[in-house]
Amino acid sequence: MKKIKLISAIIFLFIVTIFSSCSDEDDVAVNNSVDPTPVINTVNTGTWRITFYQDSGVDETSDFSGYNFSFGAGNILSATNGTNTYTGTWSVTSDNSNDDSPSNDLDFNIAFSAPANFTELTEDWNVISYTATRIQLIHVSGGGGGTDYITFEKN
Template sequence: MKNVFLTSALCCFLALASCSSSDDSSSSSDPTPVINTAAQGTWRVTSFVDSGNDETNHFTGYNFTFASSNVLTASNGTNTYTGMWSVTSDDSDDDNPSGDLDFNIGFAAPADFEELTEDWDIVSYTSTVISLIHVSGGNGGTDTLVFTKN
């Protein structure tokens, strides 16, 4: 009986010891590569889906510039809106597919641009496409946002 207990306890200990922690310091939590990618050139919104509603057309003709000092501008040649942006490490244990990074966007106006104000999770990014997702904590709606480099 004593051997059964010790064997069971040892198996439990080994199982727990082999689990990995989600708080590792992997390179996916380093915001620098994403910041460098976004800061290169201008971008356009090629998809914005707000809780199932395609609202991409609200951003047609706008070029987005992710500049230094966290300044974000959107301009269509007639109108220019200024906001903020950053990429930050997020230690929360969500199911962020790109690790623990948030792509933060903030606009105070106009209303269509305020819709982009979120702490987006990065789905993927390349030198030409940045794909983001946000799952609302309130209503559970899912928003997706895709920037494509000009």
């Protein structure tokens, strides 16, 4: 009987030692994602204009002069200057993957199919900063394609 108690105690100590040597980090999933809701709520109100657009070091802000952008429901993006209206899509998502640097940031996704100067906005932009009246974005192209910047300001 003493032998069984001794073997049971040794097995118990062995199991306790094994489990206590495991790190808590191995068992806990880390979620460092950033909440996109504040940015979404910011752009959903009012109209916006592009006050700065730089494509690989070239200032192309004038391509969007006079256009007001509306980030509407259903992820519909519209740009109008009173004469022309172009429709695209938009979304803001939490990026916690390793597809860009920095990861764990917010991606501001814009897509237009026409005209050519608006298709240049079609990217997964990273949010640099945002306030209630200004949103600054950056896109670093892979393969040495350059860095683009865009700033939207509320009208």
